[in-house]
Amino acid sequence: MKRTTYCGLVNESFLGQQVCLKGWVQKRRDLGNLIFIDLRDREGIVQLVFSQEFEPQALKIADQLRNEYVIEVSGIVVRRADEEINAKMKTGTIEVEAHQVNILSKAKTPPFYIENGIKVADDLRLKYRYLDLRRPEMQQAIILRSKILQAVHRYLDDQDFINIETPYLTKSTPEGARDYLVPSRVYPGHFYALPQSPQLFKQLLMGAGFDRYYQIARCFRDEDLRGDRQPEFTQIDLETSFLTAQEIQDLTEGLLKKVMQNVLGIEIKLPLPRITWDEAMNRFGSDKPDTRFGMELTDMAAAVKGVDFKVFQNVLQKGGQVKAIVVPNGADHYSRKEIEAKQDYLKRFGAKGLAWLKVTADGFSGPIAKFFKDQVAEIKAAAGAKVGDLILFVADTRKVVADALGYLRTNIAHELNLIDESKFNFLWVVDWPLFEYSEEFHRYIAAHHPFTMPNEEDIHLLDTDPHQAHAQSYDIVLNGYELGGGSIRIHRREIQEKMFKALGFTKERAESQFGFLLNAFDYGFPPHGGLAIGLDRFAMLLSGKDNIREVIAFPKNSKASEPLTNAPSTVSVKQLDELGLEVEDD
RNA sequence: GGUCCUAUGGUGUAGGGGUCUAUCACGCCUGCCUGUCACGCAGGAGAUCGCCGGUUCAAAUCCGGCUAGGACCGCCA
Numbered sequence: 001m002k003r004t005t006y007c008g009l010v011n012e013s014f015l016g017q018q019v020c021l022k023g024w025v026q027k028r029r030d031l032g033n034l035i036f037i038d039l040r041d042r043e044g045i046v047q048l049v050f051s052q053e054f055e056p057q058a059l060k061i062a063d064q065l066r067n068e069y070v071i072e073v074s075g076i077v078v079r080r081a082d083e084e085i086n087a088k089m090k091t092g093t094i095e096v097e098a099h100q101v102n103i104l105s106k107a108k109t110p111p112f113y114i115e116n117g118i119k120v121a122d123d124l125r126l127k128y129r130y131l132d133l134r135r136p137e138m139q140q141a142i143i144l145r146s147k148i149l150q151a152v153h154r155y156l157d158d159q160d161f162i163n164i165e166t167p168y169l170t171k172s173t174p175e176g177a178r179d180y181l182v183p184s185r186v187y188p189g190h191f192y193a194l195p196q197s198p199q200l201f202k203q204l205l206m207g208a209g210f211d212r213y214y215q216i217a218r219c220f221r222d223e224d225l226r227g228d229r230q231p232e233f234t235q236i237d238l239e240t241s242f243l244t245a246q247e248i249q250d251l252t253e254g255l256l257k258k259v260m261q262n263v264l265g266i267e268i269k270l271p272l273p274r275i276t277w278d279e280a281m282n283r284f285g286s287d288k289p290d291t292r293f294g295m296e297l298t299d300m301a302a303a304v305k306g307v308d309f310k311v312f313q314n315v316l317q318k319g320g321q322v323k324a325i326v327v328p329n330g331a332d333h334y335s336r337k338e339i340e341a342k343q344d345y346l347k348r349f350g351a352k353g354l355a356w357l358k359v360t361a362d363g364f365s366g367p368i369a370k371f372f373k374d375q376v377a378e379i380k381a382a383a384g385a386k387v388g389d390l391i392l393f394v395a396d397t398r399k400v401v402a403d404a405l406g407y408l409r410t411n412i413a414h415e416l417n418l419i420d421e422s423k424f425n426f427l428w429v430v431d432w433p434l435f436e437y438s439e440e441f442h443r444y445i446a447a448h449h450p451f452t453m454p455n456e457e458d459i460h461l462l463d464t465d466p467h468q469a470h471a472q473s474y475d476i477v478l479n480g481y482e483l484g485g486g487s488i489r490i491h492r493r494e495i496q497e498k499m500f501k502a503l504g505f506t507k508e509r510a511e512s513q514f515g516f517l518l519n520a521f522d523y524g525f526p527p528h529g530g531l532a533i534g535l536d537r538f539a540m541l542l543s544g545k546d547n548i549r550e551v552i553a554f555p556k557n558s559k560a561s562e563p564l565t566n567a568p569s570t571v572s573v574k575q576l577d578e579l580g581l582e583v584e585d586d
Numbered sequence: 587g588g589u590c591c592u593a594u595g596g597u598g599u600a601g602g603g604g605u606c607u608a609u610c611a612c613g614c615c616u617g618c619c620u621g622u623c624a625c626g627c628a629g630g631a632g633a634u635c636g637c638c639g640g641u642u643c644a645a646a647u648c649c650g651g652c653u654a655g656g657a658c659c660g661c662c663a
Contacts, residue, residue, distance in 0.1 A: 027623075034620035051620070067613090086623055109614060112597055119598055123655055176663035196663075223662040348589080348659050440661090449663040503663095558656065 008044020285406025486531025
């Protein structure tokens with residue numbers, strides 16, 4: 001029997017026709033000499049009817065069917081009587097009178113029900129991922145991801161980008177994340193590294209004259225996992241020659257617009273909003289602000305100047321900041337105990353305390369309200385607070401204030417449901433610092449990566465005040481997630497060498513690690529730049545999920561293992577021998 | 587590397603020293619049922635309470651360790 005159509009696509013245009021369907025038994029409702037089967041495939045569910053009246057033989061087989069059996073069935077599409085219509089089903093006005101049915105595959109009872117919204121431990125879902133992926137919401141998420149890719153391929157092809165693959169077995173580089181290493185059999189003791197990104201290759205492709213490159217590239221980083229981080233993930237990676245940062249951003253906006261149109265049918269307004277990194281940190285306490293709600297950070301230094309509250313005064317004297325966020329109508333939502341719990345949480349960002357005031361009709365309430373009696377109007381005005389609001393203050397260094405209040409801002413917005421989930425707020429964050437200080441290494445490290453071009457007017461700072469320099473880099477942010485980022489790259493040897501020097505590389509080390517890039521710069525290298533978008537995060541956000549596992553067919557669990565195949569696993573001594581490796585016992 | 591949380595039939599859970607011979611729902615099995623779609627009705631099976639040790643007359647319950655998982659900090663150019 002050849003399949004006529006998908007279950008979910010049977011509609012009134014098939015009325016009276018014979019169809020052949022193949023799929024999985026979603027549900028059997030056995031009424032004796034009348035049996036209903038919901039049959040499921042990737043497009044949806046349709047109801048089959050088996051009856052003594054029209055085919056006793058088929059009814060007998062239907063009696064044996066159980067959930068998740070794979071069957072093929074042929075029958076006639078008929079309209080349901082009015083009172084039998086199921087308005088909840090896409091195919092609810094019709095059903096298929098089954099005349100012939102074959103069991104293609106029997107099934108054990110699955111460990112969880114194949115339906116949306118199941119409440120099951122993630123590990124069990126991953127162990128039986130092939131069952132989990134049968135669930136309609138998973139199918140939709142994976143299909144949505146595919147649609148994004150389709151739109152990306154079409155758009156970039158239209159824009160004359162060339163799709164080029166770069167190696168997965170490549171060279172370990174010192175900066176950045178921990179590498180996944182692959183031992184070489186041919187050169188014992190030598191290792192390939194899986195790419196953290198195709199960065200250097202795509203730059204070399206610009207040197208090769210391809211002008212516009214893109215790739216759907218798998219990237220590997222051996223760091224701990226988070227809801228939005230997997231050890232292997234996919235980037236929509238692109239690079240162009242001769243374009244300005246603005247032009248690259250324009251191209252990217254066109255790409256995002258196309259994806260939003262094709263995948264969700266949503267029109268986004270271009271150009272996208274754009275703020276500097278400084279502004280993002282000052283207003284939102286984050287380099288990837290969620291702009292779907294307010295509660296911005298306000299500087300309270302001036303307003304609390306005369307307040308006899310030592311904590312604030314000490315911080316201000318030391319050159320620190322006193323900033324606040326206002327929780328609208330927050331006074332009733334948070335008890336003293338709850339606020340103190342948040343204060344405890346903030347310790348992990350280095351915050352020593354969380355000062356708070358509830359705005360009442362006659363001033364402030366709360367344990368420190370007494371210090372602020374004389375500045376009620378001033379503080380209310382500065383914070384933009386009204387009666388019933390809760391004002392939360394953090395006084396500390398700039399970084400601690402931003403981290404702590406930035407966290408509180410999003411945490412509270414989620415708790416109080418202040419976020420319009422239907423919004424897709426794209427935002428460029430531009431003009432990043434070129435370097436950030438690493439406590440671990442006691443030196444400056446690249447904020448983006450070591451190949452990022454400084455602002456022209458900051459190039460001289462590389463020799464004198466590197467931490468003052470800003471970069472020609474840009475991140476695209478969506479709803480508080482770093483969706484992607486890119487930069488104009490360095491394409492001249494002397495600037496790249498200055499950069500390596502500022503990063504604390506010796507000339508020899510720069511030469512041995514990145515000599516091939518520096519050499520390439522000597523042979524006529526075009527100015528270039530590009531960007532990479534995290535496909536997994538993009539798909540996660542467009543499908544309304546809160547973990548990228550939900551849009552990856554076979555992800556790792558939060559301990560970086562994969563319960564389905566049990567990777568990683570030990571290997572035989574023979575395999576290790578061939579690689580010249582030995583595993584130490586603990 | 588660190589902090590916190592969780593572990594009870596197939597699944598999700600209740601139970602926080604004796605009443606547990608372990609609750610409920612879904613699922614599963616058998617029978618009945620011709621208009622169900624959360625089908626219904628009647629009956630049934632299914633759990634060494636994650637593992638090891640300790641406290642106690644007595645441990646699913648308290649304590650310690652381990653294992654597995656989850657969230658977060660660090661880490662993620």
